[in-house]
Amino acid sequence: MDHLINKYKRDELTPNELFELKDNLDSMTDEEVGQQLYADWLKTDQDMSFVDENRVAKMKNNIDNAIGRSKKRIRLFPPRWAQIAASILLPISILFAVYNYHENKLIFDKEILFTTDKKERATVTLPDGTAISLNTESTLKYRPQDFNKNKRMINFSGEGHFQVFHNEKVPFLIHTEEMEIKVLGTTFNLSVREKDAVAELVLEEGCVSLSTRKNQEIILYKNQKAVLNRLTGQITVMAEENARNISAWKNGDMIFRNAELSRVLHMIEEYYDVIIKINCEECFSDKFSGTLPLDDLNEVLEILERSYHLITVKENKEIVMTNK
Structure with a gap:
């Protein structure tokens, strides 16, 4: 010394x-x-x-x-x-x-990188004031040197809830593997996970422009959902009355309204890293509505048991549910 x-x-x-x-x-x-x-x-x-x-x-x-x-x-x-x-x-x-x-x-x-692991969520505030909540297994990247000059460009994968600071002169651009999203100032939930067959954007406020590698471009408005088919590259737009429910994961919940049971099970498996098998064919014809927690698997299983009259057997990460 x-x-x-x-x-x-x-x-x-x-x-x-x-x-x-x-x-x-x-x-x-x-x-x-x-x-x-x-x-x-x-x-x-x-x-x-x-x-x-x-x-x-x-x-x-x-x-x-x-x-x-x-x-x-x-x-x-x-x-x-x-x-x-x-x-x-x-x-x-x-x-x-x-x-x-x-x-x-x-x-x-250098490029700044934010990532979340399984069962981990985080909130990031960018230099322009934009707030982004990252769901599990998500990645956000941007270069401070280029950000907030003539454009605000980030790269994103996973799922996130965006509250983009309004600036008409400097558009906010999100680059993903399949599409680019242009925003002036709005609030939306974006899910672009590589392992999912589709990518989804649900708009809560404002409007956004989406363009794909196949040169398809659409404008999305409040309470609308855009679904991109990864296989065909086509975007489908539909109404989403419960747009804010999609981002309930920020508060530790999953909210469903008349959802297919298969979709409910898929989301439970994703969040809790388990495999669920239901030996009940008629159960899949019933829709599910309710709120499931993201931090208590036992409570989730109890809700499903009461809703579909099932009993549960757990062995490590495999869960089997059958009729009573």
Whole structure:
């Protein structure tokens, strides 16, 4: 550590040594850093001709006044030590300011990635104020360098609920594997999972434009749902009266209204990573309406048992439900 500080003061540090010095300082507590600097002050003969003791005292007095301390002069260090501290800390502060600027610029130039795993959800706020809730196993990417200039471009896969900040001059663009979505400012739920046969966008507010690789383009309005068939590349638009129910997962729920039992089971399997088999043919002819939690599989199974008069046998990740 000492040799790195000495080389820094002589401006002889290599880039790797600069990183090593930063890592060493980051690994130390504030008290340890203070002790290290204090020891260096005592044994170093510094040129203090450019450090004015009166100026240091004035700076300390201003700080004391700002935090409400007494104006009584109290010296924490002898004048020599205060001068050495100023001569060392000022260039070190400049060093780390320049270093952090360089480090932040590298981050700014790179692509930023957000991901969620199974049973994990998260909310991301982009630099323009757009809020995106990520459902399980979802990915969002964007480049800060390009974002919010003449367009706001992100790459997305998985499922997310978008509240896009309105800006007519800078459109919000979502790029997925099969389509591109253009938004000015609106609220919607987007599901584009690679393992699903279809991709869906359900619009709660505003309007959006969707275009596919096959050059099909449609405009979607409030309370409408667009379904993209991955196999054919065709988009089907339909009414969705309960648009807000689609994004109930944000609050830890799944809400169904007259849903096919097969779809209900599919969503349960996706969220809980299980396999469900129902030995009841007539059950599949009945629609399901209700709310299922995303954090309690036992409660989900109890609701299904009561709704369809079934009994459940669980073995690891496989669940078998049969008539009573």
